[in-house]
Amino acid sequence: MEYILQIFIMMAEGGQGECPGHGDENAKNAADVSLRETLERTLSGIVSDFTEPAYSLDLLADKFKSFAKPGMEEPTLWAALVKAAIELTSVEAPGWEFIAARLLASSFRRELAGRLKELGITDFYSKLCYLTEEKLYGDYILEHYTKEEIQEAEGFLRQERDHLFTYSGLDLLLKRYVIHSRSLKPLETPQEMFLGIALHLAMEEKTDRLYWVRKFYDMLSRMYVTMATPTLSNARKPYHQLSSCFIDTVPDSLEGIYRSIDNFAQVSKFGGGMGLYFGKVRAAGSRIRGFEGAAGGVIRWIRLVNDTAVAVDQLGMRQGAAAVYLDAWHKDLPEFLQLRTNNGDDRMKAHDIFPAVCYPDLFWRLAKEDLDAPWHLFCPHEIRQAKGYALEDSFGEEWEKRYRECVEDTRISRRTVTVKDIVRLVLKSAVETGTPFAFNRDTVNKANPNSHKGIIYCSNLCTEIAQNMSPMETVSQTIETENGDPVVVTKVRPGDFVVCxxxxxxxxxxxxxxxxxxxxxxxxxxxxxxxxxxxxxxxxxxxxxxxxxxxxxxxxxxxxxxxxxxxxxxxxxxxxxxxxxxxxxxxxxxxxxxxxxxxxxxxxxxxxxxxxxxxxxxxxxxxxxxxxxxxxxxxxxxxxxxxxxxxxxxxxxxxxxxxxxxxxxxxxxxxxxxxxxxxxxxxxxxxxxxxxxxxxxxxxxxxxxxxxxxxxxxxxxxxxxxxxNLYITNSYTFRQVLNLYLQAWEQGVKTIYYVRSRSLEVEECESCSS
CATH class of the missing domain: 3.20.70.20 (Anaerobic Ribonucleotide-triphosphate Reductase Large Chain)
Known part of the structure; x- marks a missing residue:
């Protein structure tokens, strides 16, 4: 340990010439005591916890020498020491990733202490006061907790739980999740972040509030549970949007479609993803106010969703994200299945959204038994006009009965293809782009514990949510007078707008x-x-x-x-x-x-x-x-x-x-x-x-x-x-991929997310090569 201490201090002092040997006392005597104590305490913990020869501090010292230069600033030296530990990480010595995390934590705490000293912050309560004044914390924390309660909560902090982090985890947390100043300097420790989230989540508990603060803090800091990224990022902040994803049912009207796109923009603005069900929107060539062939179809509207995703990003951190769902019997399905592929008319593409298909049991049954069976694609608007019901509002046996009624009704136009045609388009897109996602709507709705109050049309951006949905409806729009000025008042029936x-x-x-x-x-x-x-x-x-x-x-x-x-x-x-x-x-x-x-x-x-x-x-x-x-x-x-x-x-x-x-x-x-x-x-x-x-x-x-x-x-x-997700290679045939979809349907799987394909042509067996 002494050897690496000497090297580090010498570099910090701007020493010249050869690095010191094991017995060089000059560098030791010249060392800054505070810096030396910080480093020595960190290294002592490493030595006690990682005793195998693969974790020798001499190895760390030798690697560190190749990065460090005399006269480096202290933060740069710490970064070089962390980098040395990272580069020692291997299959044979994975523990170096934890050692790198401890070194990063020591460096971070040392920098943060200096920053807090300059700001006059001495404890957790004074930190919360400062962060609230700077509008980095929401004022609701200090409004709900007394100074004494916050001081008691500070006693819950367990700094040693920082040792649970790998380098990758700690680096990500410090860069993305802890509170930063407006000059982008971190102001929270990881444990203070967990405690701040716990204070927010327990804020309105009526009894034993601090008990639940501690329970939430322990759950998070022990890494037994992770809250979703919006909760980790936004809890305790002024704009505390804590939900991950939202799902909207797009109505079949100009006003309703634009309202759904606006809903997506508002959700994306505050960091949420979106699932949008387009199954109610009329197909290309359908009637508008009785005029044949007037409708542009769902692809044009989906392109607007795509452009909105690009234009309205998620809090500047990443591009907006939306999944769009369409039924397997919708007339626009063939074009929908080519939204992200690289061939065809670019005016019919939407490369920044994620398509997903809602499959009835009948489709998979035919795919298993008779791929050459005819499959009829309809416009949902035409069905509503001719039959008086919405085909998408039923599932299971009732849906199959209504579907067959539509097939027999000559008043309803249709596009007739084979099941094989649709399967080919699905699998071609899945192998090439990873999408469309799959949503087995009959399986989902048969298992819905709240089917007494609605139906589930689709899922969200990541295909794990399945909750009742319904579209918003405009009830009325009137012009009223307020203080002598005209005001347009729109009344909307809210429907079921799903939140994850x-x-x-x-x-x-x-x-x-x-x-x-x-x-x-x-x-x-x-x-x-x-x-x-x-x-x-x-x-x-x-x-x-x-x-x-x-x-x-x-x-x-x-x-x-x-x-x-x-x-x-x-x-x-x-x-x-x-x-x-x-x-x-x-x-x-x-x-x-x-x-x-x-x-x-x-x-x-x-x-x-x-x-x-x-x-x-x-x-x-x-x-x-x-x-x-x-x-x-x-x-x-x-x-x-x-x-x-x-x-x-x-x-x-x-x-x-x-x-x-x-x-x-x-x-x-x-x-x-x-x-x-x-x-x-x-x-x-x-x-x-x-x-x-x-x-x-x-x-x-x-x-x-x-x-x-x-x-x-x-x-x-x-x-x-x-x-x-399904993980496939280039050796998979379309039949093998189809069999995975069929197996999933038969075994009651509700959704399939990505199909992640990769070639193994030049890949060796890692197990044997190691």
Whole structure:
């Protein structure tokens, strides 16, 4: 340790010549005491926790010498030391990623201390006062908590939990999530960030408020749960838009379409993504006010959505994002399926949005039994005019009956193709662009616990949300006089404008075998998500109305592959299927009980009466039996706080924060280098050891039928849906890809997210080459 201390201090002092040897006392005596103590404390912790030869500090010193130059500024020296640790990270020594994080944390705390001293900030309370005055914190925190409560909450901070971060996670958190000054300097530590979020989420608890602050803080700082990126980023801030995604039903009218596009712009402005259902919009060539061939079709409107996504970005952090959904029987489907492909008329393309198709059971049944069967594409407007009903408003047997009625009705024009024609277009686009996403609408609606109050047309941007939807309708528009001036008053019936409030259990980090830990974590997370509904800043009043009516949440998971690997469970095994069946049943039961307990304390959602939760149909449909489920069903029958509970999102950014694998996805690589700002950063599979190495099989090398099987088993326990990707290679035939879609449909999978294709032509087997 002395050796690297001497090198570091000498460089900071601007020393010349050769780097010191092990016994050079001159550099030691000249060292700045405060700097030396900071560095020595950090290195001592590293030595005590990483004792294997692969983590020798002499190795760090030698690597550091190649980056450091005499006379460097102290922050640059720290950065060089961090870079040295990063470059030592390898499959054989993955722990260097944690060492790099500790060095980064020490450097960050040292810089932050100097910054806070200049500002006169001495404790957490004075920091909150400063941040509130600067409008970096919302004033609601200081309005709800006394000085004494905040000082007590400061005692919850556990600085040592910074050791849980990998370098990638800590670097991301410091750059994107902690509060920054207007000159872009960070002003929060990671632990203060977690505590600030906890203070916000517990703000309106009526009893034991500080108890829940601590519970929320512990849940987040131990990395047992990650809140969605908007919650992590915006909780405690003046504009506290905490929801991830929104879903709108686009009406078949000029006014309604433009209102939906405006809704998307408002959502994107405050950092939200969007799902838009276009299945009600009339097809190209349809009538407008009786004039034949006047309608331009959905593609033209989708291009406007595309341009809006580009023009209105998400808080300057990333481009706006929208998924657009269309039914498999819509007349504009062939053009829709070519929105993102690289051939054809560019005026019919929309490369910045994500298309998705809503499939009825009948389509997949024909795809399995008779690909040459005719498939009829209709205009929804013509069906409404001829039949008096909207075909998209039904599902299952009723939908099939109505579809066949439309086929037989000669008044309704149609485009007749074969099922094979549609399948080819779907698979060609999926292999080339990763989209369209798949939404199995009959499967979704048959399992809908709130079908007594509506229908689910589509999902959201990441295909994990499945909640009741309905379009907004203009009731009237009048001109009134206010203070002598004319005012246009438009009355709109709000419909069901879906909001996604998300968090994820980090399954790789939670000690699942410890009695009660998982259940307690689920209970705490459900409460935190329910609080989001009341504390949220809503970009649209329609969103607030729907969110408060249904009180829907989406608790998901991350770290799925991490969880399996650390327990030595192979992805392609029956043990995997059996393990997750038991685990997700536990999660489901814990979430339902947590929501029922909240309902007893705070009241049920307003549409609870007649729901599958109350009638018990929810449990019967899933075949839940036994004493534990009978008790749970009895609790749910008395009341549920939330209409929808579980949904598995992708968690790409938040899984990096918590040092685990993303969502339910397998890892892409055990170890790889990512180029970032001219540097190569290592990415290592969590807890990679010689024992876990063989359980981290790369996503594209896995037999995808096992992924679909696992998704089907999990789906039984999830009331909404899952962001499930398929990983294919160029060796896959169209028939093999189609079989994966058919298998997913047969096993009750509600949605398929991306098809991620990659060639293995020049790729060696990583396991053997290592």
């Amino acid at each position: 409030n998300l968090a994820s259990l980090s399954l790789g980090n939670i000690p699942l075998e410890e009695e009660g830990v998982l259940e307690d974590t689920v209970c705490t997370a459900v409460r935190a998500l329910d609080n989001v509904i009341g504390l949220n800043f809503y970009p649209l009043p329609y969103a607030e109305r729907t969110n408060r009516t249904y009180r829907s949440i989406g608790l998901g998971v991350s770290g799925y592959h991490h969880m399996l690997a650390k327990r030595r469970i192979r992805w392609e095994s029956k043990e995997h299927i059996s393990f997750v069946d038991r685990l997700f049943e536990r999660i489901s039961r814990a979430a339902i009980r947590a929501s029922a307990d909240l309902a007893a304390e705070k009241g049920s959602y307003s549409l609870f009466e007649g729901s599958d939760w109350q009638t018990g149909a929810y449990f019967a449909k899933r075949g839940y039996s036994g004493p534990l489920w009978e008790q749970t069903a009895a609790l749910a029958a008395k009341g549920m706080r939330n209409a929808y509970l579980l949904a598995i999102a992708p968690t790409s950014s938040t899984s990096i924060l918590s040092g685990t694998t993303a969502g339910i996805d397998p890892v892409m690589h055990r170890f790889f280098l990512e180029e970032k700002k001219g540097a190569m950063l290592p990415r290592v599979a969590p807890e990679l050891t010689p024992e876990t190495y063989w359980y981290y099989k790369n996503a594209h090398l896995l037999d995808q039928t096992w992924s679909v099987k696992a998704c089907g088993v999990r789906q039984r326990h999830i009331d909404q849906a899952q962001s499930m």
